[in-house]
């Protein structure tokens with residue numbers, strides 16, 4: 001016998017039968033939102049060329065990638081996120097699609113993060129990206145969809161942490177700081193290394209004013225979005241370009257507030273995100289009792305052109321489905337339940353197995369999830385087995401039923417017991433379905 005590890009690689013998870021329904025319902029909610037908001041779903045391979053992410057994903061992501069070589073010496077990676085692959089599509093195969101183009105995805109992503117609560121090495125993103133619009137309505141739509149998702153999956157206590165790296169970039173650009181340096185500085189800010197970020201601005205800026213302004217933004221206390229934006233605008237009144245960016249954030253927040261409760265939107269002026277392709281609005285979502293984000297995103301206007309496509313603005317976000325699943329079960333105490341059949345067909349004698357096999361098929365034809373016992377058991381054992389599987393209806397088939405070409409259908413919640421002729425099953429089984437119809 002070969003000894004193989006029975007656990008998956010460290011930080012990766014099997015999704016077990018009792019977990020699948022909850023995972024599936026999160027994915028289905030994402031797909032429902034694709035339909036409701038007009039996003040077309042796409043799929044890309046989990047393996048991409050290294051360069052796709054090397055261009056602009058940022059040091060944080062690059063240092064946590066699974067990188068390997070194929071037999072031809074090509075450098076490949078397991079995708080750490082989906083925005084770059086989607087931008088690759090928009091730069092290539094979809095470059096001629098009419099704009100705006102809304103794309104959605106559900107995809108597993110891989111990062112060599114240190115495994116801990118909510119941080120896995122393989123996790124699912126459910127994402128939405130809009131290309132071809134610079135309008136604040138596109139940014140605001142991202143928040144609205146996230147808000148819609150959270151309500152639909154039963155998360156009620158959450159807030160949006162919003163920011164705008166356009167404000168920082170405007171200050172740095174005005175002071176002649178190159179884009180690459182800006183990315184590094186924003187990366188420092190993202191990791192909480194505020195003083196180092198300020199020090200770099202001081203060193204690289206052509207004038208002293210920039211460092212002061214940068215600090216002013218980074219140090220400004222977080223608060224309810226509109227009020228905080230207005231306070232900061234008053235402070236930065238002389239920095240025209242930074243104020244224009246703040247005005248953009250204000251419009252986004254105002255639009256989002258048409259749907260999202262305004263009190264849930266908190267502006268953090270010092271907020272930056274790890275991915276260096278962000279150029280404007282950014283946000284993350286936090287749930288009560290979870291110190292890490294349930295998802296996030298932002299605007300990345302330069303990404304498509306950077307990877308060789310036409311100049312195309314973009315904004316989007318990813319919902320951290322794996323983290324949300326953990327949040328639901330560990331923090332909100334949602335109890336995962338495995339799928340169970342609606343009906344269990346149980347032959348009671350060796351001679352009734354053939355007939356039971358056929359009868360089970362009639363139930364399925366009618367759309368009733370039906371499991372078949374493959375051997376004969378006594379009625380009391382059949383009941384025990386049906387209960388263990390979580391079946392609501394038990395269909396008993398003994399010698400008598402075989403002779404009369406009927407089945408005994410018993411509601412295990414005690415409401416009825418009926419005898420159906422086999423040719424009636426297809427019609428009558430519908431009554432068992434309630435709201436649980438499968439395959440319709």
Ligand code: AMP
Nearest residue numbers: 113118119120123293294295296320323
């Ligand atoms: P990011 O691409 O880093 O902005 O990630 C978006 C969301 O994906 C985060 O807010 C998390 O909810 C989720 N996420 C990121 N990294 C991980 C991870 N290692 N394990 C589980 N979820 C993650």
